[in-house]
Amino acid sequence: MSTRSIVILGNGITGITAARNIRKRSDDDRITVVSGETDHHFSRTALMYIFMGDMTYADTKPYEDGFWPKNRIELKRGWVDAIDTTATRLTFSNGDSLPYDELIIATGSQPNRLGWPGQDLQGVQGLYSLQDLESMEKLCPTTKRAVIAGGGLIGVEVAEMLLTRGIAVTFLVREKSFWGSVLPEGESKLVGREILRHGIDLSLQSEIQEILPDAAGRARAVKTKAGDEIPCEMVFLTAGVSPNIAVARAAGVECDRGVLVDEFFRTATPHVWAGGDCAQHRTVPAGRRPVEQVWYTGKLHGEHIAANICGESLPYQPGIWFNSAKFFDIEYQTYGTVLPKPRDGEQSFYWEHPDGDKSIRVNFRGDTGELVGVNVFGIRHRHLVWEHWIAAGTTVTEAMSDLGAANFDPEFFRQYEPEIVAAFNAAHPQSAATLRTRKGLFTRVFQRLFKSASPRGAVAVSAMTP
Template sequence: MQHTVIIGNGVAGITAARHIRKLSDNKITVISGETDHFFSRTALMYIYMGHMKFENTKPYEDWFWSKNKIDLMREWVTSIDFDGKTIVFKNGTSLTYDQLILATGSQSNFFGWPGQDLKGVQGLYSYQDLELMEENTKNVKSAVILGGGLIGVEMAEMLHSRGIHVTYLIRESHFWGNMLPKEEGTLIDNHLAEHGIDLRTETELEEILDDGNGHVKGIKTKTGEVIDCQFVGLTVGVHPNIDLVKDSKVETDRGILVDEKLQTNVPDVYAIGDCAQQKNPPAHRRPIEAVWYVGRMMGETVAHTITGNETKYQPGVWFNSAKFFDIEYHNYGTVLPTCQEGCSEFYWECHDKKKCIKVIYETNSLKVKGVNLFGIRNRHEVWDNWLSQEKTLDHIIGNLPEANFDPEFFTHWEGEIQEKFNSEFSDKTVNVRKRGFLEKIFA
């Protein structure tokens, strides 16, 4: 019986374990120093906000693991002997494996700011970070967050839920500037302001100030402005957690280098999820994608290879999602912060400034490359088909109601979107969705 050992019990590692179990009778051991059981990392914020307890964030009940013969170990790994196929733990014990999957996730970035080691300064990634944040934010009145990305806005929402005043510093001219185009970013900027978040765009951190007792008392920006606070959240992105293998025979760059079968250069050693870096990423995909969905898909895929059915990792059409306070965000396909060469964009925004859609298409052929949706839910399946079949903008706008996934009775915006399209493309006009009888009554 083969022994498959997985380091990391996040979504990548656990998905791999579940699928290996489905496909084989391998002995499976999942190791984590973080928590006893798999939990949803994306749900950490909800524990702090009181929406859920930690128990609620566990996708499987505790009996699930023994029932499915997946052994869980709560240990920190200190080193791996790849020649002897042996893992050594912090407590001195060791474990041998036949195949090893590295799913060690990410670490928060710290860019060496003066004062970043003060008490009350932290990032947010792990369960331990959450516990620290609970500790660090006791009796805190105001906080500063640095970094306009997903974790930053989550942290803002978390602190805001406890009545802590948040000043939010971002380097770019609008929120999430390295992913979102201007219009969408501005829409979120406005929404943050609506919630009372003090957003400071194009503001950079100079240093974090010490209160004399090793605790943060404020920050200084590059323009010399001092902002008082008792807590600083550093959320300037994450990087692959490769400490364990950095100085080993496993090839690394920013992440652990893997081929299309997710294998490292060492036989029987695989890397998946946030920690993996693809040597030859598929077209239009980045080599490192620290996203929940990618971790899941890599876990699904590597399980096949490990159980004897060699399978290449071939992600489908890119998709991602997030929620910024009350506004949901969905992205299918490629939408860059600045429209790529040869492409144009179609943009519609609702009068309430809380919903918008941006479609990127090839200027000449009108083939659609990607879409950003804010505040309107659309069907993954429909967009996946449209994008993989390279449908044109007029086709998609004409059939937009088909993609709608909003709950029943919600206002339909497709008609308005189609009218805007018709006014911009008078030679390609599409039929405008008519409102139903009940819609007219309740509108």
């Protein structure tokens, strides 16, 4: 293959994964990664840790700076103004231009601005880029209270960050309960309690009417739809993100919400590919969404683009959905599909620890008992196990019996499988499970000696009270 010039727009996880994987496959291609945000790839997911002083910016770079020249991946800093898809050339805001043979658009997303009056005032921002963090650093010293509008993962991160600077936080959430569009009621309330426990003023069913300016053009208060006026010096817009596609759209690359791509991540324009947060699948993979803005899908997209650009034919099959997050001190993992309300024909089992900070929800089909999805809060579970169970159509009874195999908590942590399975058996006696536990050496020797009648490797817990 002759030497091609592959230009990647965006040095986030998608662009960088594509660059690395193209280099793995091809020694000849010239690879250039363009970013206006930073010189080097860093982990956007760690922005909060930079702000809180857990890590420095340098710590968030997954590769040492020498990695790029060593792998002949050229890094170009600059904002792209326009893409000329007929002349196959990029134009930068400083007038530079860069020709390409293949172009990968991986421009990520931008915080939603839903058209509130005052949303462009100083002190109103989202949290997505390093520049957002810099602006926070600049304004926080003169901020006593901040309003966060939009209850999602980024909002919780911002709240946690602000608390470490002694800034009071009012959290405005449109829904009846926190992240209620994604989480079922039990989990949503659990997270709500965690937010309150950290001293956040959580205001449910509350929305911004407008953001009021002071004389200098900085936000001074938020007016809610209920008519309250909340004095504040900063406003964070965290009602989700949307694909950052202005440049692609202006270049005539076919877009809907995101840049439209086929299962090989080709856009409608020749020699232009797209992936990551900014891409939208024309054909939505089973059990997935058209636009998925999470870290690992960005990585998967990058891997697929690299394979396809190098002549392989690798269609996108992302498999079972999974995700994770942390709400202050409570970790959350989800595998498969768990909607706020179970779909028709689905049953939902929910267990919550009396402390209210640990829970598990297992959704399954009412007729066959096949697993559909799981939410876990405050307990770590094993990705591999749930992925296998859900993909293989394992029944809820089987999964409950082997629940210990899914536990990923550290050693010495209390395990709640007996309680969970007992509660499950009480709620679903027709699907009752017997929890299998691994026997220690002494038990096995003891059993051997006294020829215990109980079956090997099994212990009944159904008699336990839930």
